[in-house]
Amino acid sequence: MAEQLEFELTHQTLxxxxxxxxxxxxxxxxxxLQDMEPEDIAHLLEASPHRSxxxxxQLTDPEDYGEILDELSEDIKDSIVSKMAPEKLAEATEGMxxxxxxxxxxxxxxxxxxxxxxxxxxxxxxxxxxxxxYSEDSAGGLMNTDVITIRSDVDVDVVLRYLRMKGELxxxxxxxxxxxxxxxxxxxxxxxxxxxxxTDVSITELMDDADEAISVDASATDVASLFERRNxxxxxxxxxxxxxxxxxxxxxxxxxxxxDAEHSMMSMAGLDDDAxxxxxxxxxxxxxxxxxxxxxxxxxxxxxxxNMFEGTLAQMASVAVLMTIVPSMGGVAGxxxxxxxxxxxxxxxxxxxxxxxxLLKEASIxxxxxxxxxxxxxxxxxxxxxxxxLGMIMSAAMLANLLAAGIAGVTIPIMLKKMxxxxxxxxxxxxxxxxxxxGLSAFLGLATLMINLNLI
Amino acid sequence: MAEQLEFELTHQTLxxxxxxxxxxxxxxxxxxLQDMEPEDIAHLLEASPHRSxxxxxQLTDPEDYGEILDELSEDIKDSIVSKMAPEKLAEATEGMxxxxxxxxxxxxxxxxxxxxxxxxxxxxxxxxxxxxxYSEDSAGGLMNTDVITIRSDVDVDVVLRYLRMKGELxxxxxxxxxxxxxxxxxxxxxxxxxxxxxTDVSITELMDDADEAISVDASATDVASLFERRNxxxxxxxxxxxxxxxxxxxxxxxxxxxxDAEHSMMSMAGLDDDAxxxxxxxxxxxxxxxxxxxxxxxxxxxxxxxNMFEGTLAQMASVAVLMTIVPSMGGVAGxxxxxxxxxxxxxxxxxxxxxxxxLLKEASIxxxxxxxxxxxxxxxxxxxxxxxxLGMIMSAAMLANLLAAGIAGVTIPIMLKKMxxxxxxxxxxxxxxxxxxxGLSAFLGLATLMINLNLI
Numbered sequence: 001m002a003e004q005l006e007f008e009l010t011h012q013t014l015x016x017x018x019x020x021x022x023x024x025x026x027x028x029x030x031x032x033l034q035d036m037e038p039e040d041i042a043h044l045l046e047a048s049p050h051r052s053x054x055x056x057x058q059l060t061d062p063e064d065y066g067e068i069l070d071e072l073s074e075d076i077k078d079s080i081v082s083k084m085a086p087e088k089l090a091e092a093t094e095g096m097x098x099x100x101x102x103x104x105x106x107x108x109x110x111x112x113x114x115x116x117x118x119x120x121x122x123x124x125x126x127x128x129x130x131x132x133x134y135s136e137d138s139a140g141g142l143m144n145t146d147v148i149t150i151r152s153d154v155d156v157d158v159v160l161r162y163l164r165m166k167g168e169l170x171x172x173x174x175x176x177x178x179x180x181x182x183x184x185x186x187x188x189x190x191x192x193x194x195x196x197x198x199t200d201v202s203i204t205e206l207m208d209d210a211d212e213a214i215s216v217d218a219s220a221t222d223v224a225s226l227f228e229r230r231n232x233x234x235x236x237x238x239x240x241x242x243x244x245x246x247x248x249x250x251x252x253x254x255x256x257x258x259x260d261a262e263h264s265m266m267s268m269a270g271l272d273d274d275a276x277x278x279x280x281x282x283x284x285x286x287x288x289x290x291x292x293x294x295x296x297x298x299x300x301x302x303x304x305x306x307n308m309f310e311g312t313l314a315q316m317a318s319v320a321v322l323m324t325i326v327p328s329m330g331g332v333a334g335x336x337x338x339x340x341x342x343x344x345x346x347x348x349x350x351x352x353x354x355x356x357x358x359l360l361k362e363a364s365i366x367x368x369x370x371x372x373x374x375x376x377x378x379x380x381x382x383x384x385x386x387x388x389x390l391g392m393i394m395s396a397a398m399l400a401n402l403l404a405a406g407i408a409g410v411t412i413p414i415m416l417k418k419m420x421x422x423x424x425x426x427x428x429x430x431x432x433x434x435x436x437x438x439g440l441s442a443f444l445g446l447a448t449l450m451i452n453l454n455l456i
Numbered sequence: 457m458a459e460q461l462e463f464e465l466t467h468q469t470l471x472x473x474x475x476x477x478x479x480x481x482x483x484x485x486x487x488x489l490q491d492m493e494p495e496d497i498a499h500l501l502e503a504s505p506h507r508s509x510x511x512x513x514q515l516t517d518p519e520d521y522g523e524i525l526d527e528l529s530e531d532i533k534d535s536i537v538s539k540m541a542p543e544k545l546a547e548a549t550e551g552m553x554x555x556x557x558x559x560x561x562x563x564x565x566x567x568x569x570x571x572x573x574x575x576x577x578x579x580x581x582x583x584x585x586x587x588x589x590y591s592e593d594s595a596g597g598l599m600n601t602d603v604i605t606i607r608s609d610v611d612v613d614v615v616l617r618y619l620r621m622k623g624e625l626x627x628x629x630x631x632x633x634x635x636x637x638x639x640x641x642x643x644x645x646x647x648x649x650x651x652x653x654x655t656d657v658s659i660t661e662l663m664d665d666a667d668e669a670i671s672v673d674a675s676a677t678d679v680a681s682l683f684e685r686r687n688x689x690x691x692x693x694x695x696x697x698x699x700x701x702x703x704x705x706x707x708x709x710x711x712x713x714x715x716d717a718e719h720s721m722m723s724m725a726g727l728d729d730d731a732x733x734x735x736x737x738x739x740x741x742x743x744x745x746x747x748x749x750x751x752x753x754x755x756x757x758x759x760x761x762x763n764m765f766e767g768t769l770a771q772m773a774s775v776a777v778l779m780t781i782v783p784s785m786g787g788v789a790g791x792x793x794x795x796x797x798x799x800x801x802x803x804x805x806x807x808x809x810x811x812x813x814x815l816l817k818e819a820s821i822x823x824x825x826x827x828x829x830x831x832x833x834x835x836x837x838x839x840x841x842x843x844x845x846l847g848m849i850m851s852a853a854m855l856a857n858l859l860a861a862g863i864a865g866v867t868i869p870i871m872l873k874k875m876x877x878x879x880x881x882x883x884x885x886x887x888x889x890x891x892x893x894x895g896l897s898a899f900l901g902l903a904t905l906m907i908n909l910n911l912i
Contacts, residue, residue: 015809039685047805049813071685160651169648172689174630191647192625195616228714229495229527231707233628233689250706251687254713258684261717262799268721269795270788277800278810281820288792289825292785296833299784306777313776317769320776321762324783324892328755329748332726332885336744339725343718344733349503353471354734357505364737369745377752429788436780 013040014047021055030059038064042071049278053080065092070100075276078107086112090119097144097171098124099252102131139218142256143237143246146170149179150203152186157199159189172249174233178207183243185210185236213238216245223248224256225348264342267424270294298429302327302436309444312451318385319447322394326443329373330401330435337362337409338427345417346424359410366406370399389456390447397443404438405431469496470503477511486515494520498527505734509536521548526556531732534563542568546575553600553627554580555708558587595674598712599693599702602626605635606659608642613655615645628705630689634663639699641666641692669694672701679704680712681804720798723880726750754885758783758892765900768907774841775903778850782899785829786857786891793818793865794883801873802880815866822862826855845912846903853899860894861887 013032020029033041033056041060045053045068057080060068069077069092081089081104093101093116105113105128113132117125127145134140148169150159159176163169176194178187187207197206213236214223227235227250237246263273270291275284306313306323313320341358344350350358378395382388412430413423450456469488476485489497489512497516501509501524513536516524525533525548537545537560549557549572561569561584569588573581583601590596604625606615615632619625632650634643643663653662669692670679683691683706693702719729726747731740762769762779769776797814800806806814834851838844868886869879906912 014807018809037686039687043685043804046803047807047810049810049817163652164654167652169652172630172687173648174628174689191651192629195647195651196619196623196625198620228710229499230493231495231628233630233706250689250710254684254706254710257710258713258717261714262720264718265721265724265795266799268724269792271792271795275796277796277805278814278817281817281824284817284821285824285828288789288821289828291792292789292825292829295785295788296781296829299781300836302784303777303781306780310773310777313769314773317766317776320769320773320779321759321766323776324762324780325752325755325759327780328758328892329751332751333744333748336725336727336747339721339727340731340733343722347502348499349733351470351503353474354503354505358734361505361734361737361740365740365744368737368741369748372741372745373748373752380756 014044017044017056018048018052021052026055026059029056033060038067039071042068045072046076046277050079050276050280054083062088062092066094066096066100066104069104070096073276074107074274075272075279077104079276081105081107086115087119089116093120093128094124097146098127098131099142099144101128102141103136105132106136134216137220138216139214139220139223139237139248140216140246142220142223142252143216143248144170144252145246147236147244147247148173148176149244150176150189152178152180152204152207153202155200155202156194156197156206159194159203160199170247172234172251177236177244177247178203178210179244182241185213185238185242185244188212188236210236212236213242213244214248215240220256221260221346224253224260227253228257260346264339264346264424267422268339268342268428270425270429294429298433298436301433302440305437305440306444309440309448312444312448315451316447316456318387318390319444322381322385322390323440323443325377326394326397326401327436327439329377329398330405330439331432333366333369333402334405334409334431334435335428337366337406338413338423338431341410341413342424342427345413350414355410355414359407362406362410363403364406366403366409367399370402373402374398387456389450393443393446393450396446397439400442401435401439405435408434470500473500473512474504474508477508482511482515485512489516494523495527498524501528502532502733506535506732506736510539518544518548522550522552522556522560525560526552529732530563530730531728531735533560535732537561537563542571543575545572549576549584550580553602554583554587555598555600557584558597559592561588562592590672593676594672595670595676595679595693595704596672596702598676598679598708599672599704600626601702603692603700603703604629604632605700606632606645608634608636608660608663609658611656611658612650612653612662615650615659616655626703628690628707633692633700633703634659634666635700638697641669641694641698641700644668644692666692668692669698669700670704671696676712677716680709680716683709684713716802720795720802720880723878724795724798724884726881726885750885754889754892757889758896761893761896762900765896765904768900768904771907772903772912774843774846775900778837778841778846779896779899781833782850782853782857783892783895785833785854786861786895787888789822789825789858790861790865790887790891791884793822793862794869794879794887797866797869798880798883801869806870811866811870815863818862818866819859820862822859822865823855826858829858830855843912845906849899849902849906852902853895856898857891857895861891864890 017029017032045056048056093104105116175188175190177185178189180186187210189203189207193206216237216239234247234249236244237248239245259273266273266275374395377398378391381394382391408431413427416423416426473485473488501512504512549560561572631644631646633641634645636642643666645659645663649662672693672695690703690705692700693704695701715729722729722731830851833854834847837850838847864887869883872879872882
């Protein structure tokens with residue numbers, strides 16, 4: 001309950017802290033920060049306008065720097081780290097897990113990162129260098145090298161005495177790993193088995209087989225998917241010789257799960273996954289204008305379709321008034337399909353086997369919803385514009401566009417994925433371009449035909 | 457590595473299984489399903505067209521039913537459960553965690569759920585009834601009542617002997633909870649502390665204080681946020697008297713984190729969070745047509761704006777050709793802001809303190825990007841349509857609309873949230889309605905003014 005309260009108080013703290021900063025009551029802020037957990041200070045930094053962040057950082061106890069940096073999202077972490085002196089960074093990362101140190105150092109220019117590494121003691125340096133050698137988005141980048149290993153030929157009593165002698169276990173340890181003399185992983189022993197076993201049982205008898213190891217090259221997304229499906233708390237990581245090289249814990253995987261899930265939404269709006277809510281204006285303008293630039297092409301493509309029918313538009317202004325409705329409905333319907341397909345691709349639910357049945361399903365939905373809305377909107381237009389022909393044109397264009405939206409909504413993301421283009425990033429805009437062009441062509445084309453036939 | 461391989465093979469399995477079903481080789485499918493883990497069968501069901509699901513379910517070993525149901529997303533779980541006989545369901549849920557049984561039973565009509573409960577043994581029934589009494593989206597709904605508790609006045613040796621006698625610990629047990637004679641939570645003892653402690657140390661000395669308890673009323677989202685920030689594997693749940701009532705484990709929280717993160721993307725497209733990728737067509741048509749219905753209103757609102765300027769459109773077809781560009785750019789720019797604000801609200805980064813600075817930031821971005829694209833698109837129009845005045849109208853309307861998009865992008869989601877309307881669901885469409893109407897009014901209004909002034 002205490003925690004619950006604390007969580008709700010974040011914004012009150014934020015209010016107090018920002019008031020105190022504004023009034024220059026820095027001693028007060030420093031005292032308040034001292035009472036907070038590093039992860040809450042990280043949250044406070046994320047929720048602060050970027051101008052206040054520097055002041056907050058200065059007032060934070062340097063002891064907490066490492067843990068705070070580890071909890072920050074990439075964008076904000078990078079901007080803070082880039083302003084820190086190498087020796088301060090080396091100090092801050094002391095005692096942190098190697099994967100977390102690697103996260104903090106990853107964005108630094110090589111020479112600065114080198115300087116930080118040189119300040120570390122040799123054992124830490126070596127471990128961090130190994131962590132940095134793996135891609136950030138791989139099992140190697142997620143893993144921690146701090147693992148407790150045991151041999152299979154001892155019994156429970158020996159292991160318990162060994163652990164008591166060690167005195168402390170790495171964070172989130174829920175299992176010990178059993179290796180042979182070549183460091184090859186042969187099994188794992190959960191703490192719960194160890195603790196409930198009789199002391200004279202041998203480890204060979206008690207351990208589970210090592211069929212749950214993750215390859216060091218596995219992608220972070222695959223690792224997250226495995227953790228999610230298997231309900232793991234931690235899992236061993238092995239190299240190609242099946243030697244144990246590290247351990248991945250659920251706390252790091254949770255970050256991957258959230259980032260992967262957020263990725264789709266942010267990308268669909270053309271934003272970076274870790275876009276900072278309170279980023280400096282100039283930085284945001286630069287990033288977003290690229291996305292707007294892509295949309296200019298899409299908007300001009302649609303306008304060039306209308307341009308082909310300029311004669312029709314000149315003859316009949318009601319056609320111009322109505323021409324935005326069909327593209328709008330197609331865009332909305334198609335984006336529903338795109339969102340569904342993007343999630344299905346991300347979860348691994350969509351593959352070669354079921355693409356055809358998905359296409360059939362979405363085309364059917366497009367057709368049925370097309371019929372429904374063709375009737376309704378056609379009816380509205382007949383009444384509004386008092387023209388049966390205009391209503392029929394609207395109905396036909398609507399039906400064609402919703403059907404096209406269903407088909408394009410399935411095929412575009414799948415094709416993009418095959419071309420190794422992120423469907424979440426490009427899918428929505430490509431879809432809208434298609435539905436705009438199909439919608440406008442159908443509506444304006446039919447209107448032109450009817451005018452040429454002297455039917456309206 | 458074995459696991460890694462298995463993960464990649466899912467779609468191959470799917471292909472094999474669906475081929476086998478099509479060819480009526482049911483014995484083969486049954487044998488294949490027997491070799492699979494329940495969570496992989498769940499994945500297979502999610503990735504199967506809904507027609508194949510019934511066959512797959514029939515061929516699955518009923519022993520695995522409970523675990524599979526627990527792993528399925530709500531939509532698919534509901535459709536399977538609704539077809540099962542109460543006694544089969546009672547059998548399937550035997551030996552499952554109470555929170556998982558509650559998840560399986562939650563969607564059933566009261567009388568069916570009653571029948572299932574009546575088939576359970578009385579202890580299980582009571583526990584499940586308690587779980588069902590809490591809201592699904594609360595700590596009470598997430599927790600498991602299967603908790604190991606100890607007293608503080610014993611020493612490590614006694615606890616170890618007690619655990620060895622029990623022989624097995626609940627899944628994901630990483631701590632034991634220390635309670636007093638009134639069941640009040642007074643502390644917790646991590647398994648790692650227990651295992652590394654000397655056997656004669658007393659629990660009072662070894663345990664940590666109980667400041668990490670979650671209130672049974674806490675929302676699932678708040679619980680997830682706490683787990684994420686504190687890197688917990690499990691946490692105790694207490695009632696208002698601070699009595700221990702259960703325990704939440706990370707595997708259930710991971711589901712909440714994914715659902716919350718996916719919620720925004722799915723809602724922005726007007727889809728349910730757990731919309732089934734392969735749902736029956738009719739079900740999808742019904743759900744999606746509601747969303748299209750909302751968009752009809754938005755599209756008609758935009759058309760009614762153009763309708764006010766019918767005279768202008770009749771006079772000048774190039775205005776009609778160009779009129780879709782400004783709303784399109786405004787919609788894209790505004791939806792970037794909306795996506796950023798929705799994520800910020802979901803993560804708890806945006807509150808009363810920082811709203812103003814966020815508004816200022818997004819308005820500035822809108823203004824700067826507005827200037828940039830006003831110049832570029834204005835220039836394109838001057839060249840394309842050979843009219844300086846049309847280019848200037850375009851520029852002015854673009855600037856106004858991108859500024860409006862930035863302001864509306866911040867205020868709409870925040871206002872919706874204050875009105876207790878889900879900003880992810882309604883935000884994008886409300887924003888697009890605003891940018892469509894502002895964009896069309898500005899562009900067509902200025903064009904009308906220029907025509908009236910005889911400047912074009």
